[in-house]
Amino acid sequence: MVWIILGIVLGILVLLAITFFVIYNSLVGLRNQVKNSWSQIDVQLKRRHDLIPNLIETVKGYAAHERQTLEAVTQARNLAVGAVGKGVGEQAKAEGGLSGALARLLAVAEQYPNLKANENFLALQEELSSTENKISFSRQFYNDSVLQYNNKTQMAPSNIVAGMFGFKSGEFFEVKGPEEREAPKVSFNK
Amino acid sequence: MWAQIQSNRRRSMILVAALALVLLLLGYFLGEAFLGSGLFGLIIALVIWAVMNLIAYFQGGALILSLSRARKIGPDDYPRLWNVVEEMKIASGLEKMPDVYIIDDPAINAFATGRSPKHAAVTVTSGLLQKMNRDELQGVVAHEMSHIQNRDVLLMTLCSVLLGTIVILAWYGSRVMLFSGGGRGRRSGSGGGGNGAAIIMIVALLLAILAPIFAQLIYFAISRKREYLADASGALYTRYPEGLASALEKIADSTVGLKSANQAFAPMYIANPFRKEGRSASDLTSTHPPIRERVRILRSMAGGASFVDYNKAFQQVRNIKQNIIPGSALAGAAGLVATRQQTPVLDKSSESQQKLERAREVSGLLDKLHQYTALACQCGTAFRIPPDYKGKVIRCPRCGKDNQIPIR
Numbered sequence: 001m002v003w004i005i006l007g008i009v010l011g012i013l014v015l016l017a018i019t020f021f022v023i024y025n026s027l028v029g030l031r032n033q034v035k036n037s038w039s040q041i042d043v044q045l046k047r048r049h050d051l052i053p054n055l056i057e058t059v060k061g062y063a064a065h066e067r068q069t070l071e072a073v074t075q076a077r078n079l080a081v082g083a084v085g086k087g088v089g090e091q092a093k094a095e096g097g098l099s100g101a102l103a104r105l106l107a108v109a110e111q112y113p114n115l116k117a118n119e120n121f122l123a124l125q126e127e128l129s130s131t132e133n134k135i136s137f138s139r140q141f142y143n144d145s146v147l148q149y150n151n152k153t154q155m156a157p158s159n160i161v162a163g164m165f166g167f168k169s170g171e172f173f174e175v176k177g178p179e180e181r182e183a184p185k186v187s188f189n190k
Numbered sequence: 191m192w193a194q195i196q197s198n199r200r201r202s203m204i205l206v207a208a209l210a211l212v213l214l215l216l217g218y219f220l221g222e223a224f225l226g227s228g229l230f231g232l233i234i235a236l237v238i239w240a241v242m243n244l245i246a247y248f249q250g251g252a253l254i255l256s257l258s259r260a261r262k263i264g265p266d267d268y269p270r271l272w273n274v275v276e277e278m279k280i281a282s283g284l285e286k287m288p289d290v291y292i293i294d295d296p297a298i299n300a301f302a303t304g305r306s307p308k309h310a311a312v313t314v315t316s317g318l319l320q321k322m323n324r325d326e327l328q329g330v331v332a333h334e335m336s337h338i339q340n341r342d343v344l345l346m347t348l349c350s351v352l353l354g355t356i357v358i359l360a361w362y363g364s365r366v367m368l369f370s371g372g373g374r375g376r377r378s379g380s381g382g383g384g385n386g387a388a389i390i391m392i393v394a395l396l397l398a399i400l401a402p403i404f405a406q407l408i409y410f411a412i413s414r415k416r417e418y419l420a421d422a423s424g425a426l427y428t429r430y431p432e433g434l435a436s437a438l439e440k441i442a443d444s445t446v447g448l449k450s451a452n453q454a455f456a457p458m459y460i461a462n463p464f465r466k467e468g469r470s471a472s473d474l475t476s477t478h479p480p481i482r483e484r485v486r487i488l489r490s491m492a493g494g495a496s497f498v499d500y501n502k503a504f505q506q507v508r509n510i511k512q513n514i515i516p517g518s519a520l521a522g523a524a525g526l527v528a529t530r531q532q533t534p535v536l537d538k539s540s541e542s543q544q545k546l547e548r549a550r551e552v553s554g555l556l557d558k559l560h561q562y563t564a565l566a567c568q569c570g571t572a573f574r575i576p577p578d579y580k581g582k583v584i585r586c587p588r589c590g591k592d593n594q595i596p597i598r
Contacts, residue, residue, distance in 0.1 A: 123269070
């Protein structure tokens with residue numbers, strides 16, 4: 001009789017331990033996925049920062065008197081570069097501003113037929129609009145990962161394990177500001 | 191993350207097991223009928239199957255690509271396609287960028303190959319590049335990406351190898367039977383074994399005839415389900431079901447069949463490469479669900495882009511209760527997934543102008559791939575010259591001047 005009870009207790013303990021490890025591992029896996037998908041966004045943002053000086057040089061050659069628009073982009077870029085590593089929220093805000101400024105510059109460029117016929121500009125345009133897309137797709141994947149991870153850290157029973165080992169909720173990469181929401185993408189070559 | 195299609199995999203495995211059973215039965219009875227030993231036939235069937243599997247696993251992708259005369263491109267050959275593939279790689283969370291191939295063919299089609307997400311390739315036809323705008327191209331690539339992500343390619347390769355083995359065995363079996371007038375049945379004709387042997391003979395004959403048909407039905411059933419799932423994932427990755435819907439519509443409207451397609455690979459294309467227009471019903475012998483129905487489902491998703499939305503649209507269009515997306519994936523996709531806006535068209539040029547621009551881009555790319563060189567005559571006429579004309583002299587059709595073509 002005693003042995004049976006002991007056996008049952010032991011069985012339950014083993015089962016609990018297994019569940020514990022499974023939950024812990026899936027939490028670690030999800031946290032890594034969040035980190036990994038964040039670095040994906042970072043790569044694309046960096047790419048955009050690198051493309052902009054080139055774009056500004058090209059546009060300047062054809063539309064030098066659009067100084068205001070050009071300066072706005074340079075400024076927004078500097079802000080965005082400065083915000084790197086200052087946390088998800090801060091960075092999202094600066095990058096949102098840059099997206100808006102870029103969209104305005106590219107809209108202005110539409111008025112210059114010579115600029116639009118420039119091979120270099122066309123290639124840059126394709127690169128930029130694709131980078132914009134990549135940013136929004138990596139943001140999409142990042143946010144999905146965060147949602148999945150947060151669900152796991154907040155729902156029972158995995159929230160118990162998450163609380164014990166300090167798995168904190170992730171922060172969404174949200175795009176704020178109405179202008180940014182209107183023009184989240186820049187694409188020309190349909 | 192979205193590749194958590196466990197229960198779907200289980201269902202597919204059952205179907206694969208059914209296919210394998212057909213093969214084993216066929217091997218056993220053919221062995222019993224001709225070689226006098228069912229076990230021996232079984233072993234032969236298994237050996238053929240194993241060898242074909244090995245070839246398919248390690249060389250399958252390369253084989254299909256070379257049979258369909260696909261050419262590999264790099265990021266600078268056609269930036270738009272490369273970028274769209276990279277965008278979808280990011281959206282689907284694939285770890286490695288797949289190779290990108292182009293087939294020089296006016297037909298509109300695309301397929302994915304590769305045994306795992308790490309050894310994968312996306313192939314599109316030049317006709318597709320010419321006809322699709324960016325959103326549509328994205329939809330098509332997203333569809334292919336989901337075949338890679340869900341490991342459909344491996345499953346379909348596994349199935350087509352099984353099917354191929356069954357067809358080969360059945361073909362040889364039935365020939366031998368017809369021309370030898372019935373193997374062991376006659377040779378050991380006398381004595382007690384005669385009756386049993388005759389029954390085995392009949393079973394073997396029936397199997398040889400029915401097995402390929404049966405196997406094909408199973409194969410196609412697996413393939414059709416995968417197509418719905420890939421459509422749903424395509425909508426999820428792009429957050430824009432309309433892109434894929436309008437791409438499929440263009441594919442349906444095109445009347446050109448693919449020249450270099452092969453029956454066994456048919457399920458790997460985005461739309462059946464052997465089009466028989468007019469037969470739109472989704473009968474048992476088609477690898478793909480009817481395109482019009484796929485379009486209707488995508489268009490009924492009502493502002494959502496999640497698996498749940500696709501499942502709802504599927505049930506609504508088909509007017510049935512059955513889930514097309516496996517339950518586990520539906521539960522994992524909880525949460526609001528809204529569609530995005532259409533990519534804003536800042537380019538004011540007309541659709542026909544853009545088509546012309548795309549056609550020019552694509553033909554430039556093909557010239558590059560075929561190593562054509564450009565040559566300008568003094569009168570201003572430009573030529574595109576195939577590589578085997580190097581070092582020869584051609585006469586300009588406009589001004590009549592002879593032009594020497596450089597050897598390089």
